[in-house]
Amino acid sequence: MNPVSSTQRDGESFNDINQRRPATLIHTSDCHLDKVFDGPEQRAFSAVVDLAISRDADALLIAGDLFDHNRVKPEIVHWAASELNRFSGPVVLLVGNHDVLHEASIHRKHDLRELCDRLFMLDNPDGDSFDVPGTEITVWGRAMLEHAPEFRPLHGAPPARADRWSVIAAHGLVNAEAGRSSPIYTTDLSQLDADYVALGHVHVHSVVHENPLTLYSGSPHNWSSGQGGCVVVDFAPDNQVRAEWISLLL
Numbered sequence: 677m678n679p680v681s682s683t684q685r686d687g688e689s690f691n692d693i694n695q696r697r698p699a700t701l702i703h704t705s706d707c708h709l710d711k712v713f714d715g716p717e718q719r720a721f722s723a724v725v726d727l728a729i730s731r732d733a734d735a736l737l738i739a740g741d742l743f744d745h746n747r748v749k750p751e752i753v754h755w756a757a758s759e760l761n762r763f764s765g766p767v768v769l770l771v772g773n774h775d776v777l778h779e780a781s782i783h784r785k786h787d788l789r790e791l792c793d794r795l796f797m798l799d800n801p802d803g804d805s806f807d808v809p810g811t812e813i814t815v816w817g818r819a820m821l822e823h824a825p826e827f828r829p830l831h832g833a834p835p836a837r838a839d840r841w842s843v844i845a846a847h848g849l850v851n852a853e854a855g856r857s858s859p860i861y862t863t864d865l866s867q868l869d870a871d872y873v874a875l876g877h878v879h880v881h882s883v884v885h886e887n888p889l890t891l892y893s894g895s896p897h898n899w900s901s902g903q904g905g906c907v908v909v910d911f912a913p914d915n916q917v918r919a920e921w922i923s924l925l926l
């Protein structure tokens with residue numbers, strides 16, 4: 677698939693932005709790991725980790741719904757952690773509506789941070805920024821406590837810093853009709869000051885917005901409605917951001 681790219685942020689000339697170190701980020705979401713070992717979800721998730729390793733990625737970002745529900749067995753959680761541990765770089769995790777961070781959340785029963793040394797969880801319901809170790813990437817995201825119309829995944833996103841690649845992670849529905857949960861509007865996207873917006877929730881990959889460059893990675897595994905894959909995001913020396921969806925044929 678041809679990569680899509682964006683140039684510098686709105687309102688900034690090329691010279692305003694410090695030269696930031698190039699980096700490669702793998703963006704995935706909606707892995708929906710469930711109860712079956714060696715099922716399509718598991719094989720696809722392993723393929724994402726394989727891609728992160730083979731591309732020598734600087735970080736792996738999971739934009740929600742790593743797990744399918746809150747009753748996922750401990751064996752699957754441990755398996756997911758061991759897979760993530762095959763990748764030597766940092767992992768940034770945002771929750772989605774299937775692994776929402778309420779009291780009964782799978783992430784409260786099992787803390788992946790105890791199983792993966794390099795995993796950072798965006799668990800603040802008001803949003804948090806995380807400077808990804810070893811990179812000049814900063815990721816911001818809001819943890820979903822309830823998948824509801826009132827939850828606005830982009831609300832409170834901070835402006836980018838000139839010396840960092842700014843990535844916004846969000847799990848929600850773009851241009852949702854009134855009354856739908858976790859809505860994301862293109863007017864909200866247009867107002868973001870960011871280099872890349874990593875979305876999750878819709879299982880089929882799409883380019884949602886050009887400035888800032890905003891993509892649904894889609895699920896890594898094949899659903900009836902589409903082909904599985906994930907996105908390789910290159911933060912390039914010319915200050916451009918290029919994103920390429922990679923099919924994971926399984």
Ligand SMILES: [Mn+2]
Nearest residue numbers: 741772773877
């Ligand atoms: Mn979802």
